[in-house]
Amino acid sequence: MSQLLSNLILATMTEGYGLIPDAAVVIEDGTVAWAGPRAAIPGPYDRLPPIDLGGRLVTPGLIDCHSHIVFAGDRAGEFEMRLNGASYEEVARAGGGILSTVRATRAASEAELLAQALLRADQIIASGATTIEVKSGYGLTVADEVKMLRVAREIGRRRAVTVKVTHLAAHAVPPDYKGRARDYIAEVAMPSLKAAHAEGLVDAVDAFCEGIAFQPDEIAPLFHLAKELGLDIKLHAEQLSDLKGAVMAARMGAMSADHLEYLGPDGIAAMAASGTVAVILPGAFYTLREKQLPPIAALRAAGVPMALATDCNPGSSPMTALTLTMNMACTLFRMTPLEALQGVTLHAARALGLADRGVIAAGKRADLAIWEARHPAELGYRIGATALHTRIFGGHLDA
Numbered sequence: 001m002s003q004l005l006s007n008l009i010l011a012t013m014t015e016g017y018g019l020i021p022d023a024a025v026v027i028e029d030g031t032v033a034w035a036g037p038r039a040a041i042p043g044p045y046d047r048l049p050p051i052d053l054g055g056r057l058v059t060p061g062l063i064d065c066h067s068h069i070v071f072a073g074d075r076a077g078e079f080e081m082r083l084n085g086a087s088y089e090e091v092a093r094a095g096g097g098i099l100s101t102v103r104a105t106r107a108a109s110e111a112e113l114l115a116q117a118l119l120r121a122d123q124i125i126a127s128g129a130t131t132i133e134v135k136s137g138y139g140l141t142v143a144d145e146v147k148m149l150r151v152a153r154e155i156g157r158r159r160a161v162t163v164k165v166t167h168l169a170a171h172a173v174p175p176d177y178k179g180r181a182r183d184y185i186a187e188v189a190m191p192s193l194k195a196a197h198a199e200g201l202v203d204a205v206d207a208f209c210e211g212i213a214f215q216p217d218e219i220a221p222l223f224h225l226a227k228e229l230g231l232d233i234k235l236h237a238e239q240l241s242d243l244k245g246a247v248m249a250a251r252m253g254a255m256s257a258d259h260l261e262y263l264g265p266d267g268i269a270a271m272a273a274s275g276t277v278a279v280i281l282p283g284a285f286y287t288l289r290e291k292q293l294p295p296i297a298a299l300r301a302a303g304v305p306m307a308l309a310t311d312c313n314p315g316s317s318p319m320t321a322l323t324l325t326m327n328m329a330c331t332l333f334r335m336t337p338l339e340a341l342q343g344v345t346l347h348a349a350r351a352l353g354l355a356d357r358g359v360i361a362a363g364k365r366a367d368l369a370i371w372e373a374r375h376p377a378e379l380g381y382r383i384g385a386t387a388l389h390t391r392i393f394g395g396h397l398d399a
């Protein structure tokens with residue numbers, strides 16, 4: 001079955017924006033068969049009845065390459081406590097922080113977790129996403145991590161969106177393993193990875209490399225296991241300090257290193273050499289009122305591809321709009337509107353190892369976002385509002 005989309009402004013993202021002012025796109029069997037100027041539609045496609053898009057902007061479907069949308073409860077109460085003057089210690093004593101999310105997630109059934117995660121997935125989809133990466137990491141037991149991964153996988157079966165599932169049992173050291181991070185990796189993180197992989201639930205493996213979580217040498221055995229299982233690796237690195245996590249991850253061939261506020265020149269050089277994508281997460285920077293800016297100019301100069309993501313999570317980034325993420329990246333980090341859009345299209349695709357999407361070209365998946373806009377710079381320029389008109393997912397127009 002073939003469809004001809006016509007009367008649109010196309011940003012193919014193949015070279016810069018790849019703008020074609022009066023364009024058409026032919027879709028066949030869920031794939032882009034042809035894209036170019038409306039005046040040059042080749043036969044026999046020129047005889048198809050056109051679907052008129054009213055001169056709207058069309059971009060690749062957006063890709064959220066870093067999210068934690070599976071969790072129970074929320075942390076709005078803690079947010080309010082802190083703004084009323086409570087210290088972090090008082091919040092922790094009142095049962096707040098990541099462990100409150102862990103408790104709620106452990107107590108929730110798969111059905112409850114799925115219902116809450118779908119609400120968040122729908123919000124990300126409503127900001128133009130056709131692909132979302134979803135991590136575990138609030139279970140912190142073998143059974144609860146596998147439960148989270150099952151829920152993450154199920155999101156892609158319930159919604160018109162591709163879900164890439166990431167194992168993140170190495171997210172935090174639970175209280176019963178306090179001071180024994182290495183034991184936690186051996187007794188929970190690695191067994192949960194093996195169990196989830198056996199169920200086909202894992203596409204990639206991630207870890208949180210930080211003073212409050214895991215050191216590079218503690219994470220290495222987990223990453224070696226991931227590679228033995230044929231899985232991609234990625235790392236939360238250099239968010240609050242420079243532990244050289246990105247250097248370790250890049251040397252092991254990581255697809256991405258994420259956050260990176262404290263990334264140093266050695267990390268940038270290692271990432272450039274390995275082709276590791278820098279995933280920039282302005283939502284957490286904004287929420288934590290961080291002062292240390294990620295080294296955008298140095299990453300740009302080194303030619304490291306930069307992706308952007310919501311990092312949607314209950315503690316440090318309760319954000320579900322990719323367009324707001326783009327705005328924050330431009331305003332807070334001085335990324336250009338072109339870099340912001342590349343960050344949620346082709347570079348995000350690369351961060352997930354997906355070669356079939358992120359640009360609009362013959363042979364790529366027909367995942368498209370259609371906007372109430374005329375130029376791509378409008379997407380990151382607007383604050384908060386989502387200009388999405390509709391999406392096409394695998395050739396299917398949203399109902």
Ligand SMILES: [Zn+2]
Pocket residue numbers: 066068236311
């Ligand atoms: Zn994260």
